[in-house]
Every structure is written in structure tokens, then in C-alpha cells.
Amino acid sequence: MRDLYQRLTLSPSANHQEIRSAVARCPNSALRQDAEAVLEIAERREAYDTLHDTVSDIGRLRARLGLTHGAHWQGDVANDFSLPPDNAISRHDELVDRVSHAVSLYNRWRRWRGPWLLITVFASGAAIGLAMGFALALGLALG
Amino acid sequence: MSIARFSPFELLLLKSRSQVDTATLLLLAWVLVHRQHVSEGQRRRRLAQVTAQFRHGHELGPVMSIAHSQDLQAIQLAAEVVRKECSKERSLSVIHQAITVATDDGEISLANHYILRFLADLLNVVPNTLSTLFQELTGKPLQSPEDPSRDAYWQRHDPEYHARKAREAQAAEQRTKDAQARAEQRQRAKADKQQEKQKRQQEKQRQQEEARNAKAEAEQARARQEQARQHERARQKRWQQEQARHEDARRQYRQRASSPPPPDRTTRALAVLGLTPGASRTDVRRAYRRMAQLHHPDRFYTESEHQVALASARFQRIKNAYDYLMQTY
Structure with a gap:
């Protein structure tokens, strides 16, 4: 299994026209014949593309897992x-990092008694709002 | 300071009673997704059957849907978990399960060829062990995967391969025939035009001659009246004029000869190489190579001298056409 797109310096999403011109430009006659047989016929290209996707996924996985030189x-x-x-x-x-992070956040929340903190913030907000309302009403009455 | 959301597979892994089992489950589901010619229900049944001993404690549905979405990060995570947690015996049993899931009778899809080998590399299973295991489980040796990036693969697997080839050849033949017909037509038109031109020239010559005759008669009459000296001078003058005109004509002719040949020559050169107008430089080069191989005089060395001479004439013609096209194209 070869990567015909890479060998023809094409992107896997290349359209029919680009493929034709790349195949015509290709100096290697064996590769040209294969590319003509595979990429220029829609259903074969579709089958090839599915496998190509899977194998490139495996290549990426192997690169990330350090398996690029496996037997x-x-x-x-x-x-x-x-x-x-x-x-x-x-x-x-x-994943382990994120879980431990989430755990530490949760612990902090528990330690600060989060719910009470929330209620206090809400209450003080309401008090400030009331005070502002009074001040406005007073100003209007005097004016 | 917020943390990114946990992906479905990460949540599944966190909820699972046994992380290795969940991870193995995803890898097996991945293999199953790439198995061909089975229905979704068959896939699920097979997965449930193979993993009956697992202790993950969650539904199989979410795992299947993650495998269907080809989520590379989830698969990577599963592979890491499996690699970290599996002992040697466990690795072999995972490979065993993967083979069972991938095939019943040794027929295995191309994608699964690569996935199985990836799993074997991941779990440190050497090729010998893998092929032995495969042979024991399916009764067939593990072949190396076929290569669909080659023409030969499609020759074997595409039932329409030969029909398609024949159709293409027919289309090409039709095209060359059309091109030949067009070239013939053009040549005929050119021949007609030339004939017409010749006729016109003859007519003109005739007219000129008549005019000259008339003029000569008039001259004679005048010459009889005029003196000999004057006559002599006039003749000399005329002779000079004639000479000048000849010179002029010759120069014109030479100019015409050195002016660029008609574009028709390109078409003819292309026809010599068996191409139609509009062929690219690459086509020309390819056609030249083929024709040169076909008509090289060395090929006819074993036959008669006459054959060699004919071939070298053909070869020369092809080479001239190619040289001309390479200069102008």
C-alpha cells in the first residue's frame, strides 16, 4: 500500500482535473499507470480513499505512540x-492531569463552603441594589 | 481557570469498573467497524459474545458509537491504557480476541490487516507469534495485505476491469480515427488550393506574354522609325530593368523561403508522431520515445538491408518531427 497522493505531491482532496495533470506530469511510468488505474476511476478511488484514511490514522497513532519502527x-x-x-x-x-485538576477544584469548593459563599455574594448584591434605588428615589423627591 | 470538557470515552473510562476492559472493548469495536459484509446487529452480538468475561460494567452501545465516529484521540487513549496495563498473557488474549472479531474464516479486510498489525506492535507480539495465532484460529496463514494502490490489484478484484480497458481503447481508437480524417480533409483542401493557385499563375503568365507581344510589336514599329542608337540604348535600359526585376523577384523568393513555415508544419509533425493537435510537450516526448523504439534501425538489423534503410528513413522523419516540435512547442 503506497500513498499515491504523496508520491504525486497532491492533497487527498484533489479534484479530478488536478489528478489528471499530476499524473500527466509524473515521470515514472509504472507509478503513472497505477495512478491512472486507481485515482482516475471514481469507485476505485473511493475504495482507495477509505483505506488511505484508515492507514494514515494508524500512521498518526504509531507516531504518537512511538511505534514507527515496529516489526x-x-x-x-x-x-x-x-x-x-x-x-x-x-x-x-x-486524562490523569485533568482528573486531578478537577478533584482539586472540587476540594477547594468544599473547603470554602461554596454554597454559603454564593448566598453571601447574592445577598450583598441585593443590598447594594436596594440602597441605590433609595438614593435615586430621594434625589427625585428633592428635585 | 477551567478545564476542558471530558470526552465521551474519557467519561466512560472514569466510570468503568475496569479501565483495561473498557479500553480493550474500544479497540475490539474499532476492529469490528472495519470488518466488511456484516450488519450492525451482528457486530454488536459478536462484540458481546467475545467480551462476555469483561468486568467493565457499562453498556456496549456508547463504545460502538465512539468506534464508529473514528475518534482518533479516544483510540489513542485506549491504546495507551492497554499498553500500560496488559501483562504478556493478557496481550496475547487481546490479540486472540481481535483476530476472532476480525474474521471467521481467514478473510480479513485490508484495513483490519493494518489494525491487527498495529495492535500486535502495540502489545509487543512478534510477527511469528501473530501468524501462528492467526493460523490456529482461522486455519489459514496470515497473508500480507494486498495493495490497492497498484493496477494489478484492480485487475484481480474489479470484475469490470477488462470491459473498461476495452472501452477506453475503443474511445482512443475513435479519437485517432477522427483526427486522421480531419488531417486528410485538411490536406485535400490544401491540394485544391494549390491547384487553383497554379491555374491562376498560368493565366497571369499568359496575359503577361500577350501584353509583352503587343508591346514588342509596338516597339518594333517604333524601332523602325527611330534611329539605331536610340534603339540600342532603349534595349540596354530595358535589359537593366529586367535584370533589376529578376533580382527583386529572387530576393522576394529568398525572403519567403526564410520566413517561418506555416503552422501547418506543427500539425504534420504531430501526425508523424501519431498525435493530434493540442498534445502537450509530455505527450510529444512520450510518443517520440515509443516511436523511436518502434522504428529504430537497429531493430531491423537481422532482416534485410532494405528494411534497415527503410527504418532509418522512418526514424529520421520521426526525429526531425520531434526536433522541430521541441524547438517550437
Whole structure:
């Protein structure tokens, strides 16, 4: 399984016209014949694209998990679908971080007696509003 | 300071009674999603059957829907959990389950070829172990996946392959035939035009001759009246004029010869290479290579000398056409 798009320097979303011109420009006759047979016929291209998506997903997974040199990842596939290791951190570590963060937030909330804090803030807001209302009414009466 | 929302799979993992089981479940569902020719119900039944011993304690539906959405981050998380938690025996049993889920009779989809191998690499299962396990479970050896990026794959798997090829060839033939017919028509038109031109020229020559005759008679009459010296001078003058006119005509002719040839030459050169007008430079080069291989004199070396001579003439013609096209195109 080779990545024909990469070998023809195309994007996988290239339209029919772009593919035709890229195939015509390609100097390698074997590759040209294969690309003509696969990419220029709609139903074959569809089948190829589905597999291409899956294999590029696997390539991305392997890059993130450090498996780009596995015993089962050899030949054309490994050449065409291996990505450079990106610096995405481990999803599991990230999950653990987020859970511990959520836990610490929750604990802080409990410690500060969150509900009471909320009620106090609401009450003081109401008191300030009342005071402002009184002041306005007084001003109107005097004026 | 807020934290991003937890994704459905993360929530599932947090709620699960056994994280490894949930993660394995997602990987198996991923394999099942890429299995072909089975219905959704069959997939679910198969998953439930294989994971009857699991202790995750949640529904299978959400896992299936996550697998269907091809959520790469969820799959990565599951892979990390599985890799972290699995012992050697557990790894083998996961691979075992994955093979069971992927196939009943050794027929395995192309995507699952790659997924199974990914799982084997993830769980440190060497190729030998994987193929042995596969052979034991399905009774067939694990083949290397076929390559749909090649023409040969479609030749084997596309039932319409030959019909399509024939159709394409027919269309190409029709196109070349059309082009030939058009070129013939053009040549005929050109020949007609030339004939007409010749006729016109002849007529003009005739008229000129008549005029000259009349003039000569008049001259004779005048010459008889005029003196010999004057006559001589006039003749000399005329001779000079004639010379000048000849010179003029010759120059014009030379100019015409060195002026750029008609664009028709391009069409003819293309026809020599078996191409129609509008072919690209790449097409020209490709056609030239093919024709040169076909008509190279060395190919006819074993046949007669006459054949070689004919071939070299053809080759020369092809080469001239190619050189001309490479200069002008």
C-alpha cells in the first residue's frame, strides 16, 4: 500500500482535473499507470480513499505512540505513512492531569463552603441594589 | 481557570469498573467497524459474545458509537491504557480476541490487516507469534495485505476491469480515427488550393506574354522609325530593368523561403508522431520515445538491408518531427 497522493505531491482532496495533470506530469511510468488505474476511476478511488484514511490514522497513532519502527510496520506502508513524532503528550497522562485538576477544584469548593459563599455574594448584591434605588428615589423627591 | 470538557470515552473510562476492559472493548469495536459484509446487529452480538468475561460494567452501545465516529484521540487513549496495563498473557488474549472479531474464516479486510498489525506492535507480539495465532484460529496463514494502490490489484478484484480497458481503447481508437480524417480533409483542401493557385499563375503568365507581344510589336514599329542608337540604348535600359526585376523577384523568393513555415508544419509533425493537435510537450516526448523504439534501425538489423534503410528513413522523419516540435512547442 503506497500513498499515491504523496508520491504525486497532491492533497487527498484533489479534484479530478488536478489528478489528471499530476499524473500527466509524473515521470515514472509504472507509478503513472497505477495512478491512472486507481485515482482516475471514481469507485476505485473511493475504495482507495477509505483505506488511505484508515492507514494514515494508524500512521498518526504509531507516531504518537512511538511505534514507527515496529516489526509489523515495514516496506511501502512504513515509508509512505510514517509521520515525524509530534509532541502531542500522552492522552492517558493528560486524562490523569485533568482528573486531578478537577478533584482539586472540587476540594477547594468544599473547603470554602461554596454554597454559603454564593448566598453571601447574592445577598450583598441585593443590598447594594436596594440602597441605590433609595438614593435615586430621594434625589427625585428633592428635585 | 477551567478545564476542558471530558470526552465521551474519557467519561466512560472514569466510570468503568475496569479501565483495561473498557479500553480493550474500544479497540475490539474499532476492529469490528472495519470488518466488511456484516450488519450492525451482528457486530454488536459478536462484540458481546467475545467480551462476555469483561468486568467493565457499562453498556456496549456508547463504545460502538465512539468506534464508529473514528475518534482518533479516544483510540489513542485506549491504546495507551492497554499498553500500560496488559501483562504478556493478557496481550496475547487481546490479540486472540481481535483476530476472532476480525474474521471467521481467514478473510480479513485490508484495513483490519493494518489494525491487527498495529495492535500486535502495540502489545509487543512478534510477527511469528501473530501468524501462528492467526493460523490456529482461522486455519489459514496470515497473508500480507494486498495493495490497492497498484493496477494489478484492480485487475484481480474489479470484475469490470477488462470491459473498461476495452472501452477506453475503443474511445482512443475513435479519437485517432477522427483526427486522421480531419488531417486528410485538411490536406485535400490544401491540394485544391494549390491547384487553383497554379491555374491562376498560368493565366497571369499568359496575359503577361500577350501584353509583352503587343508591346514588342509596338516597339518594333517604333524601332523602325527611330534611329539605331536610340534603339540600342532603349534595349540596354530595358535589359537593366529586367535584370533589376529578376533580382527583386529572387530576393522576394529568398525572403519567403526564410520566413517561418506555416503552422501547418506543427500539425504534420504531430501526425508523424501519431498525435493530434493540442498534445502537450509530455505527450510529444512520450510518443517520440515509443516511436523511436518502434522504428529504430537497429531493430531491423537481422532482416534485410532494405528494411534497415527503410527504418532509418522512418526514424529520421520521426526525429526531425520531434526536433522541430521541441524547438517550437
